[in-house]
Amino acid sequence: MATQKPILHILVLLFFIIFPLTRSIKHFKFPAVFNFGDSNSDTGNLIAAGIESIDPPYGQIHFEKPSGRYCDGRLIIDFLLDAMDLPFLNAYLESIGVPNFRKGCNFAAAGSTIRPATPTSVSPFSFGVQVNQFLRFKARALELLAKGKRLEKFLPAEDFFAKGLYMFDIGQNDLAGAFYSKTFDQIVASIPFILTEFETGIQKLYDQGARNFWVHNTGPLGCLTQNVVKFGTDASKLDELGCVSGHNQAAKLLNLQLHALCKKLQGQYADSNFTYVDLYTIKSNLIGNYSRYGFEQPIMACCGYGGPPFNYDTRISCGQTKVLNGTTVIAKACNDSTEYVNWDGIHYTEAANQYVSSQILTGKFSDPPFADKMPFLLNPKF
Numbered sequence: 001m002a003t004q005k006p007i008l009h010i011l012v013l014l015f016f017i018i019f020p021l022t023r024s025i026k027h028f029k030f031p032a033v034f035n036f037g038d039s040n041s042d043t044g045n046l047i048a049a050g051i052e053s054i055d056p057p058y059g060q061i062h063f064e065k066p067s068g069r070y071c072d073g074r075l076i077i078d079f080l081l082d083a084m085d086l087p088f089l090n091a092y093l094e095s096i097g098v099p100n101f102r103k104g105c106n107f108a109a110a111g112s113t114i115r116p117a118t119p120t121s122v123s124p125f126s127f128g129v130q131v132n133q134f135l136r137f138k139a140r141a142l143e144l145l146a147k148g149k150r151l152e153k154f155l156p157a158e159d160f161f162a163k164g165l166y167m168f169d170i171g172q173n174d175l176a177g178a179f180y181s182k183t184f185d186q187i188v189a190s191i192p193f194i195l196t197e198f199e200t201g202i203q204k205l206y207d208q209g210a211r212n213f214w215v216h217n218t219g220p221l222g223c224l225t226q227n228v229v230k231f232g233t234d235a236s237k238l239d240e241l242g243c244v245s246g247h248n249q250a251a252k253l254l255n256l257q258l259h260a261l262c263k264k265l266q267g268q269y270a271d272s273n274f275t276y277v278d279l280y281t282i283k284s285n286l287i288g289n290y291s292r293y294g295f296e297q298p299i300m301a302c303c304g305y306g307g308p309p310f311n312y313d314t315r316i317s318c319g320q321t322k323v324l325n326g327t328t329v330i331a332k333a334c335n336d337s338t339e340y341v342n343w344d345g346i347h348y349t350e351a352a353n354q355y356v357s358s359q360i361l362t363g364k365f366s367d368p369p370f371a372d373k374m375p376f377l378l379n380p381k382f
Contacts, residue, residue, distance in 0.1 A: 039110030044068025044091035073350030079357035222247030318344035
């Protein structure tokens with residue numbers, strides 16, 4: 001069953017959503033959204049591919065059942081689509097139930113990286129593969145639309161591809177996965193190669209007519225429960241928030257170069273719009289000031305096993321039942337996930353995603369900022 005949000009959550013979120021609306025707003029709406037990314041915005045691709053499965057309590061809020069999302073409810077992208085008065089994006093690989101792609105398509109898949117996948121990768125759907133999936137999707141959609149009007153209500157109109165918004169939230173796994181086998185210096189040295197791969201994908205999309213680009217940077221990886229448990233056993237490696245310093249420093253360096261790339265691409269493609277969104281600052285502020293926003297646990301996972309201080313055990317994932325040390329145990333969810341920033345050790349709760357979304361929509365954390373000229377007509381349903 002969906003749980004009720006505490007009054008404090010509602011008041012805080014209403015402030016951050018309503019306040020920007022007192023300023024002048026440029027009404028602008030996108031006819032469709034095409035999204036590329038990892039588990040932060042995957043609405044069901046990895047599950048639809050049969051690579052993994054997720055069980056309750058995933059999806060317990062809002063959907064009241066697993067929805068293909070690695071969360072207890074909605075993701076940041078769901079809240080942003082709501083604000084644009086667009087439906088949730090269907091996963092590209094979801095073929096059951098006659099999915100509707102009229103308003104866009106989601107190519108994001110959990111575990112995906114920007115750089116090409118390897119045989120040991122969680123997901124084979126790296127950024128380059130996702131871009132190629134889009135190329136196939138567009139070509140096939142236009143081919144079917146040319147045959148008649150029967151499928152118009154299911155597929156984007158031809159001009160939607162040029163007028164649509166292209167969203168990106170990927171790169172986290174390139175860094176996080178590397179820490180298991182590489183030194184900090186090696187990881188930092190790999191960042192230009194990661195971003196070269198990203199630029200190549202952007203160029204392909206531009207050549208296909210994409211003009212509106214919305215790029216999320218990488219959040220504070222060192223504050224994810226999984227990384228604190230694995231890499232934070234030495235207190236000297238933690239910062240003042242209790243997060244792993246090296247992971248966060250690598251994220252900052254990636255973001256610095258990603259920001260510069262977005263500036264470069266804006267200059268290179270003068271007829272396009274590039275919006276760089278600073279999720280790192282938003283999420284760091286949430287973790288550093290969690291109680292101010294109605295949360296009680298900034299790092300401990302809601303759904304996991306082991307109890308405080310982290311409630312995370314690498315041997316058993318959220319929702320699983322396993323025999324550990326001769327005893328059958330279950331990785332259960334906490335009583336109230338709205339009190340937690342972290343859901344399962346890796347991903348945020350719906351409550352945290354809702355807060356992050358409200359901050360994105362202020363426009364203050366974007367370059368160029370859009371607080372005084374919203375790129376879309378806000379119609380928040382949350």
